[in-house]
Amino acid sequence: MNELMIMLFAPLIAGFIAWALDIRGIREIVGVIGAAVPLGILVKYYPTITSKGTEGIVQTINVGGFHLVFQLNTLTWYFAVIASLVGVAMAFGMASTSKNSYEWLFALMSYTGVLGVFLSGDFVGFFLFWEIMTFASFMMVLRRNKHESLKYFVLSIIGAYAMLIAIGLLYAKTGTLDFNTIRQALYMDAMIGSISRGEMALIFGLFVTAFGVKAGAVPLHVWAPGAYSEVDQSYTTFFSGALSKAGAYGFLLLYILMGVKLVSALGVWHNHMLFAYIIAWIGAITVVVAGFLAVLQEDIRKLFAYSSVSQVGYILLGLGVGTPLGIIGALFHVLSHAVFKGLFWLVVAALILRTGKTKFEDFGGLAEKMPVTFSMALIAVLSLAGIPPMAGFASKWLLYEAAINAHMPLVAGAIFLGSGLAFAYVVRFLYAVWFGQRPSDLEDVKEAPLPILIGMAVLAIPNIVFGIAPGLVTKYLNGLFSEPVVTGDYFKLVTTNGTYNALLVTILLVFGLAVAGIVFIYGAKTRKVPVTDTYQSGNPVTEDYNLSMRRHFYRPLAEALEFWLRYSWDRFYERLAGLAEDFADTLREGIYNGNVQSYAWYLAIILLILALWGVL
Amino acid sequence: MGGDFISYELKEFKLFEPLFRWARKKSIWLVAFCTGCGGIEMPPLVTARYDIERFGMMPNPAPRMADLFLITGYVTPKTLKRIIITYELMPDPKYILAHGSCPINGGVYWDSYNVVKQLDKYIPIDVAIAGCMPRPEAVMDGIREIMRKIENGEADGWRRYRENYEWYRKNQDELFGEGWRERDAKRWLAWL
Amino acid sequence: MAVTDNEVKNKVESTQKAPQDTQNAKPELPNTKEGRLVKELLEKAPYAEGSVRREKRIEFRVPAERIHEFLEIASEKFEMLMQISVVDWLKEGEFELVYQLWSVSESVHAFVKTRISRENAKMPTVMDIWPVAETYEREAHEFFGIIFEGNPRLGPFILEPREYEKHPLRKDFNTLSYVKTIYGEDFDRYDESKTNYVI
Amino acid sequence: MFEWKLALEAIGMVIYATFMGFIFMGIERKAMARIQRRVGPPIYQPIIDTLKLLGKKESVSHGFIYDFGPVFALGASIAALLFIPLANFQLFSSNADLIVVAYLLEVPMLGIMLGAMSSGNPYSAVGVQRGLLTMVAMQLPYGLALIAIAQYWGTFKLNSIVALQQLHGWSITVPALLLAFIVFDIVFQAMLGLEPFDIITAPAEISMGPMVEYGGKHAALLFTQHAVQLFAETAFFAVLFLGGASNLLELLIKQIAVLFIAIFIASIYPRFTIDQAAKFFWKWPTILGIIAVILAGW
Amino acid sequence: MSLEVPRELREEARKHDMYLTPIAKDTYELFFGPQHMATENFSIILKMDGNRVEKAIVNPGFLHRGFEKLAEQRPYFTNIALLLRICVPESDVPENIYSMAVDEIVGWEVPERAIWIRTVVLEMARVSSWMFWIMGFGNEIGLYTAGQWAAAYRERLMRLFEELTGGRVYHIYTVPGGVRRDIPGDKWLRQLRDTVEYIKSKLKDFDEILFDNYITFERTEGVGVMDKRFALKHAVTGPNLRAVGVPYDVRKDDPYYLYPELDFEVPVLKEGDSLARVLVRRYELEQDLYILEQLLDMGPPSGPYMVQDPKLKNLPRFKVPAGDAYAHVESTKGDFGAYVVSDGSHKPYRVHVRGPSQSHGVTVLEELLKGARLADVPVILKTLDNCPPDIDR
Numbered sequence A: 001m002n003e004l005m006i007m008l009f010a011p012l013i014a015g016f017i018a019w020a021l022d023i024r025g026i027r028e029i030v031g032v033i034g035a036a037v038p039l040g041i042l043v044k045y046y047p048t049i050t051s052k053g054t055e056g057i058v059q060t061i062n063v064g065g066f067h068l069v070f071q072l073n074t075l076t077w078y079f080a081v082i083a084s085l086v087g088v089a090m091a092f093g094m095a096s097t098s099k100n101s102y103e104w105l106f107a108l109m110s111y112t113g114v115l116g117v118f119l120s121g122d123f124v125g126f127f128l129f130w131e132i133m134t135f136a137s138f139m140m141v142l143r144r145n146k147h148e149s150l151k152y153f154v155l156s157i158i159g160a161y162a163m164l165i166a167i168g169l170l171y172a173k174t175g176t177l178d179f180n181t182i183r184q185a186l187y188m189d190a191m192i193g194s195i196s197r198g199e200m201a202l203i204f205g206l207f208v209t210a211f212g213v214k215a216g217a218v219p220l221h222v223w224a225p226g227a228y229s230e231v232d233q234s235y236t237t238f239f240s241g242a243l244s245k246a247g248a249y250g251f252l253l254l255y256i257l258m259g260v261k262l263v264s265a266l267g268v269w270h271n272h273m274l275f276a277y278i279i280a281w282i283g284a285i286t287v288v289v290a291g292f293l294a295v296l297q298e299d300i301r302k303l304f305a306y307s308s309v310s311q312v313g314y315i316l317l318g319l320g321v322g323t324p325l326g327i328i329g330a331l332f333h334v335l336s337h338a339v340f341k342g343l344f345w346l347v348v349a350a351l352i353l354r355t356g357k358t359k360f361e362d363f364g365g366l367a368e369k370m371p372v373t374f375s376m377a378l379i380a381v382l383s384l385a386g387i388p389p390m391a392g393f394a395s396k397w398l399l400y401e402a403a404i405n406a407h408m409p410l411v412a413g414a415i416f417l418g419s420g421l422a423f424a425y426v427v428r429f430l431y432a433v434w435f436g437q438r439p440s441d442l443e444d445v446k447e448a449p450l451p452i453l454i455g456m457a458v459l460a461i462p463n464i465v466f467g468i469a470p471g472l473v474t475k476y477l478n479g480l481f482s483e484p485v486v487t488g489d490y491f492k493l494v495t496t497n498g499t500y501n502a503l504l505v506t507i508l509l510v511f512g513l514a515v516a517g518i519v520f521i522y523g524a525k526t527r528k529v530p531v532t533d534t535y536q537s538g539n540p541v542t543e544d545y546n547l548s549m550r551r552h553f554y555r556p557l558a559e560a561l562e563f564w565l566r567y568s569w570d571r572f573y574e575r576l577a578g579l580a581e582d583f584a585d586t587l588r589e590g591i592y593n594g595n596v597q598s599y600a601w602y603l604a605i606i607l608l609i610l611a612l613w614g615v616l
Numbered sequence B: 001m002g003g004d005f006i007s008y009e010l011k012e013f014k015l016f017e018p019l020f021r022w023a024r025k026k027s028i029w030l031v032a033f034c035t036g037c038g039g040i041e042m043p044p045l046v047t048a049r050y051d052i053e054r055f056g057m058m059p060n061p062a063p064r065m066a067d068l069f070l071i072t073g074y075v076t077p078k079t080l081k082r083i084i085i086t087y088e089l090m091p092d093p094k095y096i097l098a099h100g101s102c103p104i105n106g107g108v109y110w111d112s113y114n115v116v117k118q119l120d121k122y123i124p125i126d127v128a129i130a131g132c133m134p135r136p137e138a139v140m141d142g143i144r145e146i147m148r149k150i151e152n153g154e155a156d157g158w159r160r161y162r163e164n165y166e167w168y169r170k171n172q173d174e175l176f177g178e179g180w181r182e183r184d185a186k187r188w189l190a191w192l
Numbered sequence C: 001m002a003v004t005d006n007e008v009k010n011k012v013e014s015t016q017k018a019p020q021d022t023q024n025a026k027p028e029l030p031n032t033k034e035g036r037l038v039k040e041l042l043e044k045a046p047y048a049e050g051s052v053r054r055e056k057r058i059e060f061r062v063p064a065e066r067i068h069e070f071l072e073i074a075s076e077k078f079e080m081l082m083q084i085s086v087v088d089w090l091k092e093g094e095f096e097l098v099y100q101l102w103s104v105s106e107s108v109h110a111f112v113k114t115r116i117s118r119e120n121a122k123m124p125t126v127m128d129i130w131p132v133a134e135t136y137e138r139e140a141h142e143f144f145g146i147i148f149e150g151n152p153r154l155g156p157f158i159l160e161p162r163e164y165e166k167h168p169l170r171k172d173f174n175t176l177s178y179v180k181t182i183y184g185e186d187f188d189r190y191d192e193s194k195t196n197y198v199i
Numbered sequence D: 001m002f003e004w005k006l007a008l009e010a011i012g013m014v015i016y017a018t019f020m021g022f023i024f025m026g027i028e029r030k031a032m033a034r035i036q037r038r039v040g041p042p043i044y045q046p047i048i049d050t051l052k053l054l055g056k057k058e059s060v061s062h063g064f065i066y067d068f069g070p071v072f073a074l075g076a077s078i079a080a081l082l083f084i085p086l087a088n089f090q091l092f093s094s095n096a097d098l099i100v101v102a103y104l105l106e107v108p109m110l111g112i113m114l115g116a117m118s119s120g121n122p123y124s125a126v127g128v129q130r131g132l133l134t135m136v137a138m139q140l141p142y143g144l145a146l147i148a149i150a151q152y153w154g155t156f157k158l159n160s161i162v163a164l165q166q167l168h169g170w171s172i173t174v175p176a177l178l179l180a181f182i183v184f185d186i187v188f189q190a191m192l193g194l195e196p197f198d199i200i201t202a203p204a205e206i207s208m209g210p211m212v213e214y215g216g217k218h219a220a221l222l223f224t225q226h227a228v229q230l231f232a233e234t235a236f237f238a239v240l241f242l243g244g245a246s247n248l249l250e251l252l253i254k255q256i257a258v259l260f261i262a263i264f265i266a267s268i269y270p271r272f273t274i275d276q277a278a279k280f281f282w283k284w285p286t287i288l289g290i291i292a293v294i295l296a297g298w
Numbered sequence E: 001m002s003l004e005v006p007r008e009l010r011e012e013a014r015k016h017d018m019y020l021t022p023i024a025k026d027t028y029e030l031f032f033g034p035q036h037m038a039t040e041n042f043s044i045i046l047k048m049d050g051n052r053v054e055k056a057i058v059n060p061g062f063l064h065r066g067f068e069k070l071a072e073q074r075p076y077f078t079n080i081a082l083l084l085r086i087c088v089p090e091s092d093v094p095e096n097i098y099s100m101a102v103d104e105i106v107g108w109e110v111p112e113r114a115i116w117i118r119t120v121v122l123e124m125a126r127v128s129s130w131m132f133w134i135m136g137f138g139n140e141i142g143l144y145t146a147g148q149w150a151a152a153y154r155e156r157l158m159r160l161f162e163e164l165t166g167g168r169v170y171h172i173y174t175v176p177g178g179v180r181r182d183i184p185g186d187k188w189l190r191q192l193r194d195t196v197e198y199i200k201s202k203l204k205d206f207d208e209i210l211f212d213n214y215i216t217f218e219r220t221e222g223v224g225v226m227d228k229r230f231a232l233k234h235a236v237t238g239p240n241l242r243a244v245g246v247p248y249d250v251r252k253d254d255p256y257y258l259y260p261e262l263d264f265e266v267p268v269l270k271e272g273d274s275l276a277r278v279l280v281r282r283y284e285l286e287q288d289l290y291i292l293e294q295l296l297d298m299g300p301p302s303g304p305y306m307v308q309d310p311k312l313k314n315l316p317r318f319k320v321p322a323g324d325a326y327a328h329v330e331s332t333k334g335d336f337g338a339y340v341v342s343d344g345s346h347k348p349y350r351v352h353v354r355g356p357s358q359s360h361g362v363t364v365l366e367e368l369l370k371g372a373r374l375a376d377v378p379v380i381l382k383t384l385d386n387c388p389p390d391i392d393r
Helices: A003-021 A026-052 A074-097 A101-119 A123-144 A146-174 A179-192 A197-215 A223-229 A233-266 A274-295 A300-321 A324-355 A371-384 A391-405 A409-434 A450-468 A471-478 A502-522 A555-560 A569-591 A596-613 B003-007 B017-026 B037-046 B077-089 B136-152 B157-163 B165-176 B180-186 C033-044 C064-074 C133-144 C161-166 C175-183 D004-035 D045-054 D064-082 D098-104 D107-118 D122-153 D158-168 D175-192 D209-213 D216-241 D248-268 D274-281 D284-297 E007-015 E067-072 E078-086 E092-106 E112-141 E144-165 E186-211 E214-220 E228-233 E274-298 E356-360 E363-369 E376-384 E388-392
Strands: A057-063 A066-072 A492-495 A498-501 A526-528 B029-031 B058-060 B068-072 B095-099 B127-129 C049-054 C057-061 C080-089 C094-103 C108-117 C122-124 C147-149 D059-061 E028-032 E043-049 E052-059 E323-330 E335-342 E350-354
Touching: A003 A026, A003 A057, A003 A066, A003 A101, A026 A057, A026 A074, A026 A101, A066 A074, A066 A101, A066 A123, A074 A101, A074 A233, A074 A324, A074 A450, A074 A471, A101 A123, A101 A233, A123 A146, A123 A223, A123 A233, A146 A179, A146 A197, A146 A223, A179 A233, A197 A233, A197 A274, A197 A300, A223 A233, A223 A300, A233 A274, A233 A300, A233 A324, A233 A450, A274 A300, A274 A409, A300 A324, A300 A391, A300 A409, A324 A371, A324 A391, A324 A450, A324 A471, A371 A391, A371 A409, A371 A450, A391 A409, A391 A450, A391 A492, A391 A498, A391 D098, A391 D122, A409 D107, A409 D122, A409 D284, A450 A471, A450 A502, A471 A492, A492 A502, A498 A502, A498 D098, A502 D064, A502 D216, A555 D122, A555 D274, B017 B136, B017 D045, B037 B058, B037 B068, B037 B136, B037 E112, B037 E144, B068 B077, B077 B165, B077 B180, B095 B136, B095 B157, B127 B136, B157 B165, B165 B180, C033 C049, C033 C057, C033 C064, C033 C108, C064 C094, C064 C108, C064 C122, C080 C133, C080 E335, C080 E350, C094 E335, C108 E323, C133 C147, C133 E356, D004 D045, D004 D064, D004 D216, D004 D248, D004 E144, D045 D216, D059 D216, D064 D098, D064 D107, D064 D216, D098 D122, D098 D158, D107 D122, D107 D209, D107 D216, D122 D158, D122 D175, D122 D209, D122 D216, D122 D274, D122 D284, D122 E028, D158 D216, D175 D216, D175 D248, D175 D274, D175 D284, D216 D248, D248 E144, D274 D284, E043 E363, E052 E363, E067 E078, E067 E350, E078 E092, E078 E350, E078 E388, E092 E112, E092 E323, E092 E335, E092 E350, E112 E144, E112 E186, E112 E214, E112 E274, E112 E376, E144 E186, E186 E274, E214 E274, E214 E376, E274 E376, E356 E363, E356 E388, E363 E376
Parallel strands: A526 D059, B029 B058, B029 B068, B068 B095, B095 B127, C057 C108, C122 C147
Antiparallel strands: A057 A066, A492 A498, C049 C057, C080 C094, C094 C108, E028 E043, E043 E052, E323 E335, E335 E350
């Protein structure tokens, strides 16, 4: 076994050990070590990757006649390192929140699955690990909620079949499953044109379905809110932070493997590659729809679940823009989304651990009780809302530049709307959970335990570091392309017609804060007053009254959107499922009516048909 | 309120105090609270004919930003509770301008069972204007008086309130009964 | 301009006395709109006494125990309950309740008067007939201490609990002595020697 | 290495912008008063108000975030200001572009909202709700107007936009950008918090909303922030649509012109409710904005 | 924060037979007023769900001075100086109803000149009150300009009042038996005509910025809808009743003073929402200006301005025969009535005032606020034209 294999299977093995031992204390240590091994190895490979460039390291193993190819190049290293970063944070989080070894096993199994998906160099490994990942995450959901897990299962199966058929088609056309070979074959085919336009569109559609399910793109997102909220929240860190990125990676794979062929087959529309344009619009719609839904949620987990869907929409949007700048923006957003959303989920995990509540109406005034968690939440909020200088802003800025440069104004408009929505829902989270009046049953809440705080710190630091020095990421990502797309130094991003100097923004912000701080310090000393001593139109109040708007915070928005909210994808699917069930029922009742005579007739008819067809 | 309020140390501005005094005089914000019938003369005061915004005065709905509390007319105990609460919300330095005869000695309501006769016992008044109801000119005269007092540092009702807080508190409690804030607040719990 | 044409005509009718109706038990009712209204109501409620005061003012006297019944009948003609006035007749030891009704269709004002004992004064509520009575009854309860059975919101309404206990509009509530105990002795216009003061 | 000239310019510009921002606030009040047939306060009144608020001897706090909110808001406003090319002072505008400035101009809102939320007052909460929904509502037309600008001039750099306008004429002379200008002007009312979009403070409904708990030095900071923000936003407007300026006087004239449009609209329209505002923003301004970006793309 | 209602409160509530529900966590309480721009010393406790009102409880009584008690302790003529404080924005209305009721008990024929003056004063009060209402409504919906203009125009009427009566707000002018003093002269009449003309010419300004404004329609249409049955059962009067389609106006239905001789319309709208209430008021303002013009055309009749009665020599001891009377006039807020009972002494035995807000300011307001948005609360308050002193007295 070599290092790549160690890296790949370390989490899985650690998971098995943790599961088998099932001793409190040891299983946590084993799990954290298992999660940290891949990160360590990946960091060790960093110099090799940067020097070797896109070629990377390729390793092959033989499993039952199949050659599984694993490659570690600029792109896969990037994805893998994000996954392992989130994985480490998850492991720390689970050390605090997880109560049994079952979760350790499947969480670490899905970790391996995700790494495998990113590192696979052919479709056999890709599909295999894809299914490991799906299975493990499904098992995680199943433990908490059967209904949601079923939803996730059905959609995943649809995705998996779509992918299997698409791979089959590709294999039929090209005769190979290796990524490099497929890529060359399709590249050649773009000139020859032996694969017809229809077939290509079919393959594209199937892949979009498969990856769209995993990424949670509208209208295939319906599993995400339920599944994200119905697992251990520390695991959701990984689920939303890394697992959904597999979908994004899949979309990127489409570009790499069949981009040229797709362009030649599907053509261009108003100077946009049609297939990319479709992805961009899927992304844009996901951003807006999921954003609106996130704003209107009343459950802390549902809010972030929809928010995750919305943020993955940004990634698809960036990929859909199709220019190198767009892809860099999307990849940057993969990183920043992983770190800020992972952080959010850890915060949520800590909150649920300490309070046992999930509805906004049960929270309030926790900032004083959990100050460290609160400051972590604040970092995540600033990053998600896209406040410069945070990682979330740098990636969003790249996406704006890309969309507008690529002349996709309406798509860029969706980013604007989406970021406004993001602003709205994170502030709602801040208000309902951390500020306002504290319910009396939260009086004895304690600060989150140390492991989960370490996990938060692991994710919070990149938020700030990559925010102030976004050049670290873009410089690395430039390596994907033949010539640098985003120039500038570590702190300054320069595109063809825009600039963003994160360090300067930081310095000026600090300067502004200093000026404001001087004025503040000169003023009178402050006296702290309780919430009952505030403006209540002059009326005396006591803590018996509820003074915080906890439920229906954004009810006016719901009223303004009344017309649109009548339609729901979730209900649509449920109705569809209901219809299918009814249809099957009628079929069953009509055909399997228990009458032996009619069964004989069926047999006769079938035989007749077969005879006519010429089989018999 | 209470001990915390009295023991709290006020900031003394050494260097810029004259500047701040001038600013306090030139920018007096009113609490938007019409406690009595004199409230009807507030709109003329802020509109075209009298326009006190010339002197930098304007009504402000938030008591935290306000400087001047205009007691516009008679005060019933029920209103006085709200006046006290609002007054205590205002940051120091703050001033009270009593408007009309009623806050001084009850005015026409001298024998009414529901009008406070001597407001000065419950909150400190800086300037009182006589008349029922005082014409806007009289109010403006009162305002000029309070401006003069502010500039000279004589408008020290807020300081008196702080120093004699026990006394004021005692009078208030005598009128309303001990623990009136809680009692009053809890009244609505049963209905909601 | 969406103003509909004003259909309200000046409904002043002459108040000339009609020839006396011999069949009627109350022969003094004039044959005007007001007289007819009184007659109509008295036919339905023979326990009441009715009279016409002047143009657009009629008056009924109803025993207290049948007031609800009477008002229910009256509410067909009189759509609005304008006020419930209470007069405290201390010497008689009675409260007089005056239900002021107004008929929009007939433009007539009716006083429906009833008397109840001051001690343990109780009345049935008329909230079910006119919901607005809730406010009037709360007020009458507050100032006079009359209990309207069936009104759920009786309690301190305008007054504070302390004054509410005293029911200040009763004639036996002495304002001046109350003022002295509550607000202190030091108000300047009261002279002990003047028993019957004039301002 | 350290550029003294630039640093001095920046400090000078912050002082100038604060002062002029206060004067703009004074102009706003004075002009409103004149429309209402009053004399109105002296034009420097907001400076006195701020001084007075700063001179309060006592201030009230609800915790660290409550203090941090206004400080953060003012800091972000100052940062945003320094990235806008103001007449012949380029300041740091070569280091950030349209999108960054547009974002930085929204950051102060977060600061105000943070502070307001932490006070726990229900009126503040309603104000926060309204503020954020206004922002969500105006974001789409606002974004479209900015996109139209960037599309048409083909650059995000504010100084390049100014230079291009001085070469080819002001933005508003271009039909597509004229539409964008109209959209931006509607959004501008909401950015300045003026009628018909002064939903956030709405004195008669929620008693100043987020500001209701602020007093003393906190309010002074917010006033200063408002002044800087007013200056920065009007300058941003002038830079984007009115061709920037070659000297501060020209810029000032353009800023005041922009301000007067806002004042006139504000004084003749009542206030929307928040859901009506959202519906309004997503109807006409968005349609106009879409037309503008499509025209600008051609 | 406890979820349960405290035990002692529960007991007390049971004593008063109140409805009891525990405070819910998902709704919150908003104390609306008295220290608030939209309410004039009047308080509503709102139970809110998001931005919608779930339940509203009106808490009046901040302005209670016990007028009815005080009036029993003062002689008949002194009471004028007291009772007019019941309705601050149009203080002539309480003066007039009280005087009318006393006139009726005594049986005085008020001189024609006094009747003319009283009619003019009432109409002037109505116009000035409309101006005040425009100001209030404009401020509530955020149109300060209209309010400022209206308040400025009201000042013209205030100046005329000052010249006629000597007081700006409280006139103490209409007394039982006539008015306190005569018209200052023809110049005053000319000034009044000019003012009426002036305000009339300014109506179109208000139409342009307030009554015909798209946003005003948006804000008021379909807000706080009453139906006819509801309004009658709740004894809603005045413009609010006319906005649901009932053409009830005291000036037409129970005419007093010169109104039978005047030609005017009663504007009626059927919708019953806030917009209808706003527009009815706007048409009434026009009608009132028209009435004032007619009155000025008519000119003051000659004669005394006060009844000639020897009993009036000793005013403080002036005794009124035993009896009772109910008098009401149409104020801008609705049907304002007074019930005066005399036991034959020199002080009234009982004065009971019916403020129009008593009916539409408590139960009606509570009903209309249910389900309203927070932003609608001031609009409903102001379109109902709630006047707190009416309720408190």
